[in-house]
Amino acid sequence: MSQPKQIEKVTKPDHILSYFKLELWPLLLVTVSGIFYNVGMIAGPYFEGRLAQCLFDIMNGYQTFSAMISLAVTYLAVILAVQLMRCIKRFYVRRFANDTSRNMRHMLYNSLVNMSQEELKQESLGAIMTKAVTDVDACVEGMRKFTTEIFDTGVVLASYLAMLFVYDWRLALLSGIFTPIAYFIAGQLKIRITQYNMEYKKSAGRLNSSTMDRISNSITYRVYGCEPNRDSAYETHLADYEKRAVSANLWGSAMQPIYNIISMCGAVLIIYSGSKNVLGTGWANWNIAAFTTFLSCFTKMALKSSKAANLFNAVQKAQVSWVRIKPLMKEYVEQNTDSAIDFSKPGGLTVSGLSLGWPGGPKILKGLSFSAGPGQILGVSGPVASGKSALGKALIGEVPYEGSIRVGERELSTLSGYERSRLISYMGHQPDLVSDSIEENIRLGEHGSIAPYLQAVCFGKEVSQMPQGAATSVGSGGIKLSGGQQARTALARTLYNAQHILILDDPFSAVDRGTEQKIFENLRTLAADKIVILISHRLYLFPTLDKVLFLDGGRGVFSTHDDLMEKNPTYAELYHAQMEGEMQNEE
Numbered sequence: 239m240s241q242p243k244q245i246e247k248v249t250k251p252d253h254i255l256s257y258f259k260l261e262l263w264p265l266l267l268v269t270v271s272g273i274f275y276n277v278g279m280i281a282g283p284y285f286e287g288r289l290a291q292c293l294f295d296i297m298n299g300y301q302t303f304s305a306m307i308s309l310a311v312t313y314l315a316v317i318l319a320v321q322l323m324r325c326i327k328r329f330y331v332r333r334f335a336n337d338t339s340r341n342m343r344h345m346l347y348n349s350l351v352n353m354s355q356e357e358l359k360q361e362s363l364g365a366i367m368t369k370a371v372t373d374v375d376a377c378v379e380g381m382r383k384f385t386t387e388i389f390d391t392g393v394v395l396a397s398y399l400a401m402l403f404v405y406d407w408r409l410a411l412l413s414g415i416f417t418p419i420a421y422f423i424a425g426q427l428k429i430r431i432t433q434y435n436m437e438y439k440k441s442a443g444r445l446n447s448s449t450m451d452r453i454s455n456s457i458t459y460r461v462y463g464c465e466p467n468r469d470s471a472y473e474t475h476l477a478d479y480e481k482r483a484v485s486a487n488l489w490g491s492a493m494q495p496i497y498n499i500i501s502m503c504g505a506v507l508i509i510y511s512g513s514k515n516v517l518g519t520g521w522a523n524w525n526i527a528a529f530t531t532f533l534s535c536f537t538k539m540a541l542k543s544s545k546a547a548n549l550f551n552a553v554q555k556a557q558v559s560w561v562r563i564k565p566l567m568k569e570y571v572e573q574n575t576d577s578a579i580d581f582s583k584p585g586g587l588t589v590s591g592l593s594l595g596w597p598g599g600p601k602i603l604k605g606l607s608f609s610a611g612p613g614q615i616l617g618v619s620g621p622v623a624s625g626k627s628a629l630g631k632a633l634i635g636e637v638p639y640e641g642s643i644r645v646g647e648r649e650l651s652t653l654s655g656y657e658r659s660r661l662i663s664y665m666g667h668q669p670d671l672v673s674d675s676i677e678e679n680i681r682l683g684e685h686g687s688i689a690p691y692l693q694a695v696c697f698g699k700e701v702s703q704m705p706q707g708a709a710t711s712v713g714s715g716g717i718k719l720s721g722g723q724q725a726r727t728a729l730a731r732t733l734y735n736a737q738h739i740l741i742l743d744d745p746f747s748a749v750d751r752g753t754e755q756k757i758f759e760n761l762r763t764l765a766a767d768k769i770v771i772l773i774s775h776r777l778y779l780f781p782t783l784d785k786v787l788f789l790d791g792g793r794g795v796f797s798t799h800d801d802l803m804e805k806n807p808t809y810a811e812l813y814h815a816q817m818e819g820e821m822q823n824e825e
């Protein structure tokens with residue numbers, strides 16, 4: 239099997255020039271073949287003029303038919319050589335576009351996968367997907383057009399213009415004044431095209447979000463009977479998208495024939511003044527060949543130059559897209575597996591003066607200090623929305639914090655992603671299962687036995703009774719498993735990949751109390767030498783834990799269960815209320 243092409247790591251990925259620099263070779267070949275092709279393009283009008291003159295001379299008996307044949311053969315050979323250059327130029331322009339597209343997408347992908355979940359949530363998924371797909375396409379298309387047109391338009395225009403000046407400089411100047419008018423109009427449309435494109439891209443993002451929302455929440459909308467209003471919201475987004483797509487494309491494409499007409503106006507002057515040149519009463523003395531060459535050259539130049547006006551618009555669209563994706567183009571993050579840490583003896587967890595809050599929001603927890611050593615289980619609890627999950631996420635670096643979180647002698651914020659993953663395992667509030675089998679969800683590509691972990695989370699028997707056992711597919715996001723099964727699969731995954739510190743955010747919320755008790759006992763055995771942070775709103779297990787951190791009102795009290803029962807009325811009340819509720823259930 240052929241190896242995929244090596245993807246370049248772009249330095250300064252937020253500079254558009256960086257992508258051009260990576261493609262110096264293809265660009266050099268585009269330049270050389272482009273110059274040959276475009277300068278060779280004037281061979282067309284030149285030979286057309288000479289052929290017309292030759293025909294005229296044959297009719298008047300000054301030339302023979304063989305002269306015409308040899309002229310035609312030379313013309314054919316030159317045209318073939320010019321077209322070969324065109325093929326080379328097109329091949330390398332396409333290669334430049336493909337490589338640039340791959341490099342840009344790769345950088346964007348790397349940047350997106352290395353962003354924290356919270357950073358990603360700042361924007362809707364629909365908008366991110368629009369940027370990752372259509373904006374990159376628009377950028378690369380603008381860069382491709384720019385690269386192509388520099389030769390197709392720039393070089394060829396200069397060659398044509400030089401030729402026109404040689405034949406009659408006054409007529410060349412006069413007939414050429416219409417082209418700048420087309421450029422001027424294109425320049426005036428710049429603001430409008432930018433604005434319409436920006437709105438079009440935003441609308442595409444909204445439509446993508448609305449589609450994803452409609453699909454992923456289809457059951458909720460069906461159950462609550464609000465499908466019609468969601469469909470009509472989708473239709474509104476679709477209509478808006480269509481309207482804005484038309485507006486965005488209208489100005490660019492509708493103006494091309496107008497640019498053509500304006501540029502071609504000079505042909506009228508050429509027919510008038512050129513005829514006078516042939517008759518010997520104009521600014522220059524021309525024969526038929528000169529007249530035909532001049533007119534043919536001008537026509538080609540006018541059509542080419544009118545395309546340059548369109549090029550402005552294509553580059554404008556690319557600029558709109560570049561502005562949208564530029565903030566996401568971050569330096570390449572390499573997975574560095576070098577580390578000076580001895581992962582077998584990482585030391586204890588020490589947190590001091592910790593304050594944290596979601597990006598852009600106020601601090602939700604302030605001044606927390608606590609610690610835990612290997613073999614200890616620390617319980618974290620508190621009322622609803624007291625910041626339990628936020629603390630768990632701060633401990634894995636997903637929520638920004640101030641103060642200090644140390645593992646042994648090392649500050650969490652100085653650790654690489656790899657070092658963190660070798661020190662801390664995390665099970666979030668959501669099971670976050672991948673669309674694969676139960677065993678793959680637990681092993682995540684590793685090859686060890688999962689049986690002990692399925693037993694530990696009291697899931698082994700159920701799995702063995704499934705027709706395909708652990709190879710059973712969990713479906714998209716775990717949809718084919720019950721809530722309790724999903725939670726236990728996620729916990730088995732965390733235990734299978736257990737590192738020195740285990741952070742478990744409400745791991746037992748979807749299982750009954752008896753199962754909770756059994757799993758907890760297994761956890762104690764399996765994690766005997768680890769630090770376990772057990773975040774839970776249920777306090778049944780807390781009397782058996784080594785330490786408790788109770789969060790309330792943005793502050794945390796760190797102590798033992800017995801001490802909190804004695805000194806913290808809110809904790810004691812919560813504990814008693816839960817125990818009473820449990821006793822009533824048992825009755």
Ligand SMILES: Nc1ncnc2c1ncn2[C@@H]1O[C@H](COP(=O)(O)OP(=O)(O)OP(=O)(O)O)[C@@H](O)[C@H]1O
Nearest residue numbers: 356596599602621622623624625626627628629775
């Ligand atoms: N992604 C987020 N961005 C901004 N604010 C958030 C985000 N997630 C949660 N919050 C807010 O942060 C606060 C703490 O939420 P958190 O989920 O940490 O509480 P919790 O104690 O785990 O709650 P619960 O017991 O309901 O699970 C809440 O006020 C919540 O509204």
